[in-house]
Amino acid sequence: MLKENLAFVENEIQAACVRANRSRKEVTLVAVSKTKPVSELRKAYDLGVRVFGENKVQELADKYEELPKDIHWHMIGHLQRNKVKYIIDKVDMIHSVDSIRLAETIEKEAAKHSIRVNVLIEVNVAGEESKFGVSCEELPGFVEEVAKFPHIRVQGLMTIAPFVENSEDNRVIFERLRKLSVDIKEKNVDNITMRVLSMGMTNDYSVAVEEGATMVRVGTGIFGTRDYARV
Ligand SMILES: *Cc1c(COP(=O)(O)O)cnc(C)c1O
Numbered sequence: 001m002l003k004e005n006l007a008f009v010e011n012e013i014q015a016a017c018v019r020a021n022r023s024r025k026e027v028t029l030v031a032v033s034k035t036k037p038v039s040e041l042r043k044a045y046d047l048g049v050r051v052f053g054e055n056k057v058q059e060l061a062d063k064y065e066e067l068p069k070d071i072h073w074h075m076i077g078h079l080q081r082n083k084v085k086y087i088i089d090k091v092d093m094i095h096s097v098d099s100i101r102l103a104e105t106i107e108k109e110a111a112k113h114s115i116r117v118n119v120l121i122e123v124n125v126a127g128e129e130s131k132f133g134v135s136c137e138e139l140p141g142f143v144e145e146v147a148k149f150p151h152i153r154v155q156g157l158m159t160i161a162p163f164v165e166n167s168e169d170n171r172v173i174f175e176r177l178r179k180l181s182v183d184i185k186e187k188n189v190d191n192i193t194m195r196v197l198s199m200g201m202t203n204d205y206s207v208a209v210e211e212g213a214t215m216v217r218v219g220t221g222i223f224g225t226r227d228y229a230r231v
Contacts, residue, residue: 002040002044005222009222013029013209013216022212027209027215028051028215028216029051029216029218030074030215031049031051031052031218032052032076032201033052033219035226038066041063045067051092052072052074053217055076057079057083057086060075064087074095078096079096079102081101081102084106084109088109088112088117089113093118094120097122098121098132100145103119103152106119106149107149107150107152110151111151119152121134122134122160123136123159125173125176126161136176153193154192155195156197158197158198161174167203167206167207168207171207173199174211174212178197197212197213202218202219205217
């Protein structure tokens, strides 16, 4: 099942790249493995998957210990400041920076390890009350603040689009995030790049790729539905 799912997702990404006249190489598939047992991740690993996304600190740290060290771990979920220290030296990228205080903590912990941590700024494009993320209006000033931290490398933006029946409805969200990243890029802020646009999940990653996503975060489409009761 996993093998077929991966092949399906890969095909969809390729097709979206063709439609958008983009190279497949521009898009990284993040396999979102939250709630899934290590045995499932190992199967995915054996099929060639090297980039995994998790949304819980403890779960990421546990899986990190158990699985091969050439895996790239992405923290995609809301991150509490007191937990940053448990994953700071384990992750390739933190997708969910949404407050200056969180950035300060990441800076402090990264400095302890003498590393620079790749982060994305999470943007609440749709302005949903229930969602984390910086508003579109706050974003430019926010990026300039985070750019001042020497142990943080802002690599781009991330958004979690609303849940919609028809993925086309999220096209405007993805378009907006891309435009925001272009506006920031044009300001040439020191110490940051806007090379990453993390947008698109199982229900809408094709549309996201058409709109310029460089990372799509796909869970259900690869690993099947999640059983939260087991966790
Ligand atoms: C769970 C999760 C995903 C994956 O969702 P699916 O709909 O299962 O593909 C992507 N991004 C974030 C931030 C998530 O928490």
